[in-house]
Amino acid sequence: MSEWASVLLVFWALWLADGVKLPAAARFGLAGAGRSARFVFGRLLLPGWSPTGWSVVADDIPFAISPVGISNRPVGAAGRPAEAPARATEWAWDDILETEQKGGWITINGARFCRDTGHLRAAQILGLARMPEPVRTARVGWWLQRWLRPVHLRRRAAALAGRTTMPALLNVLFLALAAVITAYLLADGASRLTPKQAESVARALPFVVGYLVLLHLAALAAAWMATRRLKVPGEDKRTIALFSAALLPPQALRLRALAGDGWFPAQHPLAFALAFAAKREREERAFQVLGDLRWPIGEADDPPLAKTVAAWHRAELTKRLGPLLAAAGLDEATLFAAPRADGPASCRYCPRCRSQFTTETARCPHGVELRPVAKG
Numbered sequence: 260m261s262e263w264a265s266v267l268l269v270f271w272a273l274w275l276a277d278g279v280k281l282p283a284a285a286r287f288g289l290a291g292a293g294r295s296a297r298f299v300f301g302r303l304l305l306p307g308w309s310p311t312g313w314s315v316v317a318d319d320i321p322f323a324i325s326p327v328g329i330s331n332r333p334v335g336a337a338g339r340p341a342e343a344p345a346r347a348t349e350w351a352w353d354d355i356l357e358t359e360q361k362g363g364w365i366t367i368n369g370a371r372f373c374r375d376t377g378h379l380r381a382a383q384i385l386g387l388a389r390m391p392e393p394v395r396t397a398r399v400g401w402w403l404q405r406w407l408r409p410v411h412l413r414r415r416a417a418a419l420a421g422r423t424t425m426p427a428l429l430n431v432l433f434l435a436l437a438a439v440i441t442a443y444l445l446a447d448g449a450s451r452l453t454p455k456q457a458e459s460v461a462r463a464l465p466f467v468v469g470y471l472v473l474l475h476l477a478a479l480a481a482a483w484m485a486t487r488r489l490k491v492p493g494e495d496k497r498t499i500a501l502f503s504a505a506l507l508p509p510q511a512l513r514l515r516a517l518a519g520d521g522w523f524p525a526q527h528p529l530a531f532a533l534a535f536a537a538k539r540e541r542e543e544r545a546f547q548v549l550g551d552l553r554w555p556i557g558e559a560d561d562p563p564l565a566k567t568v569a570a571w572h573r574a575e576l577t578k579r580l581g582p583l584l585a586a587a588g589l590d591e592a593t594l595f596a597a598p599r600a601d602g603p604a605s606c607r608y609c610p611r612c613r614s615q616f617t618t619e620t621a622r623c624p625h626g627v628e629l630r631p632v633a634k635g
């Protein structure tokens with residue numbers, strides 16, 4: 260029995276570790292179940308435990324874009340702390356001659372520009388640079404709209420669930436059976452049965468293992484067929500992932516998530532929050548995004564063109580977010596209502612980060628103008 264126990268221990272340890280992500284920079288991890296998802300922002304992203312779950316990693320848009328050019332100063336960031344350059348790099352469209360995707364980064368004219376988050380591929384940046392006016396201005400607006408489509412994200416989640424019903428179901432059966440076997444062995448089930456019963460269980464065990472192998476193979480085949488129907492743009496890593504999962508069964512128990520790799524388009528994290536997050540999380544993300552739009556920080560030393568680009572993107576994003584937030588029942592006045600003093604000495608607060616201050620200073624350390632706290 261002890262070899263069985265160690266095999267099971269390794270099995271469950273691998274199952275727990277599968278899907279853990281340690282990205283180089285903080286990202287949004289969504290562990291989805293049905294139509295909702297748990298939201299985490301950080302450098303350690305844990306997978307969901309459900310075999311029927313799906314997952315997405317989302318990023319803030321790492322650049323600002325406008326009809327005159329592009330800069331790597333992010334605007335309307337949902338993550339905190341937001342990743343931002345000390346000083347922005349900016350390009351007028353007409354100056355962009357070549358772009359490249361290299362090691363997770365996008366380079367423009369050979370210089371590192373921003374992280375490759377999928378919002379704009381290197382070729383698409385070059386495409387914009389080569390477009391004549393006014394086609395380009397229209398295209399820039401089109402892109403902004405494409406990153407804000409919660410309804411589309413919800414449709415994608417529904418399609419993913421629909422096309423991965425079979426692998427998810429087979430995963431549930433596999434896990435349930437593995438859990439029963441584990442419980443039987445760990446609780447020393449044999450000692451609780453009559454010798455005759457224990458003997459027949461021991462005789463059945465190889466068949467149960469064979470059944471698990473069949474479930475494993477059937478689930479892989481079903482997942483492979485699902486990936487054929489769920490076409491993803493760019494490089495498709497799912498075939499290699501399925502091959503790896505075939506050799507290591509604990510990796511083949513989140514096949515819905517595996518089949519959904521690359522299925523969700525890169526959008527603004529707030530679009531993901533509006534599509535899937537609980538009310539509190541939606542409010543929190545909307546607060547961060549609007550706070551970043553209203554009280555941008557860190558751009559004092561940016562070149563004039565970068566400031567122009569960021570200002571245009573900010574104004575456009577603010578305008579386009581209005582109807583989305585209204586539809587989600589999020590009201591800006593409520594989100595930014597003055598907080599009550601958190602102590603008798605508190606008199607001012609920062610509207611961007613909510614820190615409270617006991618002195619009548621004019622600005623918080625980030626340079627945001629302070630406001631008086633609510634009385635009473």
Ligand SMILES: [Zn+2]
Pocket residue numbers: 609610611612613614623624625627
């Ligand atoms: Zn502040």
